[in-house]
Amino acid sequence: MDQEIFEKELAMCRKLHHEQKGCHWGKCVTCGVIPLLYKLHKSVIIEDEKEVRKVKEEVFGEAI
Numbered sequence: 905m906d907q908e909i910f911e912k913e914l915a916m917c918r919k920l921h922h923e924q925k926g927c928h929w930g931k932c933v934t935c936g937v938i939p940l941l942y943k944l945h946k947s948v949i950i951e952d953e954k955e956v957r958k959v960k961e962e963v964f965g966e967a968i
Contacts, residue, residue: 910945914938914963921964932960933968 917938920927929935938960939950950956960968 905941905944907945910941913941917941918964932964938963 917927917932917935921932926932926935929937939956942948942950942959950959957968
């Protein structure tokens with residue numbers, strides 16, 4: 905996945921999080937889309953609950 909698509913997908917997650925705390929994938933707190941995006945873009949597997957929460961907080965700009 906290239907950088908442009910990665911950034912667009914993260915922006916969409918960020919927008920939906922701030923508007924309604926979720927999307928059709930589910931609630932942001934339990935969603936796996938952000939770890940999946942990191943896997944596809946950066947080839948990094950994020951599985952640890954604390955790491956997932958940290959990445960989501962970075963993306964959303966607030967605590968989950």
